[in-house]
Amino acid sequence: MRELITLRINGERYEVAVLPHRTLLEVLREDLGLTGTKHGCELGECGACTVLLDGVPVLSCLTLPLEVQDCEITTIEGLEEQGRLHPLQETFAELGAAQCGYCTPGMLLSAVALLRQNPHPTREEIKQALSGNLCRCTGYTKIYEAVEAAAERLSAARQGERQPNAALQP
């Protein structure tokens, strides 16, 4: 029997009637039209369907919507702000970190979670954070470089924000 539930996705509320055995991946893509989340192995072995639950990366192919009604869900569609791409999206595009692009949404969400928790990760920490996302074009080096470049941009932006405030101090 379908159950009417509310999901909070990218800051918006969606009412959906779901069957208990539908996964979050299926509901996102097939019921809500949010096809940015990619459908890969469906068994937890690739990371293409990664989304954030309250900021934490999990696999939407192994998540039941009924269990995440209390969570804030972030998908790739929720990364841009006011029409501006997230710095990670910019650096992925500029540095060629996306080849075929299929793993990219999952990579980006894992990287967003990493940079929120650790704004200056080492190369090893980036590898660890992305170790659940497979890229079969084997473009990992450019992906790591893009995460490093985005970390620098975010840190420069934060300093830029701090500067005017600092100037106000006596």
Add this chain to the structure above:
Amino acid sequence: MLRLPPFRYLAPRTLSEATRLLAEEGPQAMPVAGGTDLLPNMKRRQFTPAVLVGLRRLRELKGISGSPDVGVRIGAGETLTSISNHPLIRAHYPALALAAAAVSTPQLRNAGTIGGNILLDTRCNYYNQTEFWRHSIGYCMKRDGSICLVAPGSPRCWAISSADTAPVLVALQARVRLVSVRGEREIPIQELFYDDGMRPYTREADEILQEIWLPPALGWRSTYLKLRRRGSFDFPILGVAVALRREPDGRIGDARITLGAVASHPVEAEEAMARLRGQQPTPTLLQEVATLAAKRARPLDNADLTITYRKQLTPIYVRRALDLLVEAEQGSGAE
């Protein structure tokens, strides 16, 4: 497309409500915590429960508390990420932090729980396949078939215990508490396991694994080494958990060596442990102990890499684990 088979989903709010639901629904119901093992298995039709009882909301399954001198209680619903990051576990039960951090990938550790890892279904190359694949080969005795495809003459199933945390918890001499409407029982974790790929756990269908108790850690050092093809994703094809307690004069006071992924249950290397007790850990002795421990590993051709390789690596991994602990002690001076 690999879709989940239909089921009813129940979301109890307390542990007693959950045990009551499991008892009422009977064996057609299964508990689900993180879902990282059960849901893929359901997609492959290895399990087709009519009812899932969600354990996510149960506060009784949460929390990590205690100290190295009295021991530590871990709620079975804690995620592998929270266990691998917990300061108390990292400092005093490092083997457990290492094993939790070695499970699969960050995404699965963020969802998967320690209770679920302990009760991971046993694995086999002929079993962890889609329904289509298993149908084409005639199924195996663990699900839908009648023979073991690894050892067709064998009366039993040889699916492998593949949980990283299980051998560690055996080496740390943990106890576990199981709760049902019939009551509760606290048992040494060894008593949770059967040497049977088809029925690997003594847990009854109506029981919920509530918590894990680690004994006091004072004086103990521990580590865990994992063999697998890739640095993430893969299940262990060998896990080596070692815990040592040294005497003030440097002799080994007590030693626990447990092997994972070499049988249908975590295997204790009793002979090797006995050989270490009361001895000075000389390189010759450690090599002898590693060889003795490796005799307990009899891999079959139902996991990744070749049997020969897995067999050859066993004494090497045991020796490395022993060396790590002995050197750490000597490096940091007597404690």
